[in-house]
Amino acid sequence: MRIELKNVSFSYNSVKAVDKVSLEIDSGKTLCLVGPNGSGKTTLLKLVASLIRPKEGVIYLDGKDLKTFDINEIAKMLSYSDPHLPRTLPARVIDFILTSRYPFHKAFQYFESKDDLELVDFLSRELKISHLLDRRLDQLSSGELQRVVIAAALAKKPKVLLLDEPSAFLDIRYRFEVMDIVKKYVAKYGATSIVALHDINIASLYCDTVALLNKGKIVACGPPSDVFSSKVVEEVYGVKVEIIQVGSYYVAFPLPNYRDRQHT
Amino acid sequence: MAYQIARISKTKFLLLVLALSSLLLLLAVVSLSVGSSMIPPFQALYCLARAECSETTRLILGLRVARTTASILVGCMLAVAGVLIQGITRNPLADPFILGISSTALAILSVALLVDVNILAQRQLAISIALGGALLGFFMTTSIGVLSGGTVLSLVLSGIAVSALFSGVSHVLLYMLQDRLRHPYVNLLMGSTSGTLGRDIPYLAVPAVLSLLALYALGIPKALNAYLFGEHHASQLGYRVKLTTITSAFIASLLTGASVAVVGIVGFIGLAGPHISRMLYGTSDHRVTVVLSALSGSALAVSADIVARLITLFSTRGELPLGVVTSIIGAPFLAYLVIRGGRS
């Protein structure tokens, strides 16, 4: 599904969180949002997820204004994962993942179908959380929870997959595995995904396009190697970034500013 | 894996429903046989079925059927209301009275009695007025809540404000009523089923059935499941969060209001019912906990009612209010479950 943003702005009261953002993402592609804390990544994801409405500008899905979609259509089509899960009442992993199937239930259907359970089984094998399914959510490690959240996002088989910092808390192996799964999924189902990331290393390896946000504005957009090699990144973050070729991969590495000084 | 877990859960659910229903049935039979005159359970059932027993026995059994039905309904209603309120606040300590329903019911009933004392002798009218008061409380709480942002927090805070205001007001009104009625104890809406008659049952049954149907038809249990994992999670699943919150709060208010209007304020069940069901089932899937809470709340209320009557037999003080008894038997049980739950 092709996503298009045209001059989208959003502000919380006086804080301008997203400022005249225009973007285009094609079907089967992954866009990474990078940028410093508070630059507007989460806000942008919420805008696309239709959890908040843009103050200005329009978001199109396959050329159709997001506003014109029915709430249930959006629910079936689009997945947004919020990693901050309230966990005051006890609930199990399986209960959580199964809620993602609710939009597909028939009217008056009370319990989930066999297909729902098979899908959960498949996803939990993929994300290696089968052994956690009947564990309570508050009894998981941060990385385990992160995988559960991604499983729940994928359980909708969404056309648009919006992930907020999916690599946070994951160990080095799962960082790759999770992104592999996302990429595979996106490619297989012709879905589109927008991923907010802090790990530019991962971003450079997995994203088709990188959009660099700063203070709500897109300051650079393009293939990872272009964006990360530009001076803008260093200006925005205030750290050095180097692109290294490892085999066939171009990988971006952030390095502290004082590195050169130490060497001289 | 998921399939097995789901099957185990479903089996567990069915077994629990079966166990709780049998317990409830057993308690109901005991409730029919316990009272000022003890009627052996089989004789009681036989009498109800065939009507071959003395006139007095039949009359007394008729009263007990009404009373037992009332406690079952009240227990079920309060516990379901508790599940709803705990669901929308995501707080296991919330009880159905936090929306300020009981204090407005009390205040409105007192106002009505000050206007015309004769309402005291017109039970149907008094019940309707108290229910109206409860719903008025709900509307006040939600309108303040919606005006102040419509979040659950603002709903709860305005509930606290409404209940504080109206319990103050009702104190003053009861004080005035005390003089008017020349009676030292004005215990309006004190939870008790001792005066409940068959004619009161529709006031409980109709709201209960309507609410449960509405819960099912509107898919509230699933909406609350989604809401359990955050507002964003719920809204990206296509649920309108504010609407769900207010609808659930309304149904909870209707359930609580009706039970307050008919038998008065009975505490603890609204808190303990959901807890017990979550502890038994192990997770808070509202599709299950609504059902289990209804059953465990009913069982709790009927046992409390039985205990209240047993105490009367051996004491010299007459009947204890139901709310007192629910706390006495409910609290240790809850403590046991909390400890057991905390250890596993």
Added chain:
Amino acid sequence: MVARNVALTLVVALMMLAAGFGVGTYLAGGTATTAIITEIKTTTVVFTERLTELTTVVMPEARISVVDALGREITFDKPPTRVVSLAPSITEMLFALGLQDRVVGVTSHCNYPPEVQQLVSKGEIAIIGGFWTPDLEKIVSLKPDLVIGSAGTLPHLKLKESLEQVGIKVFYTRAASDKYDVYSDIRALAKIFRVERVAEELINRIEADIKSVETSIPKDEKPKVLVLLGPPAWGLYSAGGNTFMGWLIRTAGGVNIADKFTGWPVLDYDFILLHDPDVIIISAMGLNYTTLSKEIGETPLALTKAFKNGKVYLVDQEANDILVRPGPRLGLAVRMLASILFPDIFEPPKTPVVYRVGEGTGSFSSAGTTIRLSTVEILPRIVFTT
């Protein structure tokens, strides 16, 4: 781990114990009270009489010392001259003792003797609030040297500290559970004001009144009586055996079906139908009699012998006052109750506002009417026709 398990078990056990203890004391508490109360019945008389003797013999003339219901000894140098009464029964006692010129404040409920209301409207006596809602400031502003309250009324007890702090003496009468308590109170009040002779005459009159009723009561026929305070929907509050009402029923020759209870128990219909009272007496609380009798007809009370035989009585206003006030109209109360229980034997008392509800009120069809008794009798055939 073992220690933790033990601790947890202990905590639960303690909670269970507390719950059990709570229920236990509740159960035992009631019985204990009855036991004590039965004892008071026999000892009170002796105690008060001895006290009277003591004062006349030992105490110097100038100082008067009495013990009130709280067991406090209160001493007076001279009889008080400005008295506030916090209860209708106390006002009645004071007036019956001829002390009306000492009374400066009464409650809004004090309506007997009629003289009280006259004095109030003339402004010679002030109203200090209601029986349950006395106004401290109003009391203090009257500058009384004695306030008399009832030990059975919580708002009265709450006044004690504040009144004593400003130097006003407070005397408490008993929460009377029989005539002896009333006599003790009358005697104690009389002693404070040195009108012992008047008191003895008053008590003798009351005694004679009760005796005359007692001798005519049939010994073999004891109707079962149910008393309800207020309409059934209010809650089935009845009067236990240790209350003044309980004593009245016993003395007037009836059997109170709630006799085994103490205080004001809540009953259920189950209990009432089981004991099937012959007579039901309901305090009408100033409600409309038609509404009230209609309600009674719709409850299981209509299934009792009392209702079927037309022996459900609504008492209100003056009749109710007489029955619930443990004061000098005690004899009248016994007589009135006896005339309700045995209408064939006793003349109806000269007291208005007793209504009879009977069969036919339940359906309460078109012709259902209440007939208000404006005469001074309980009419033998008042009536609700269908």
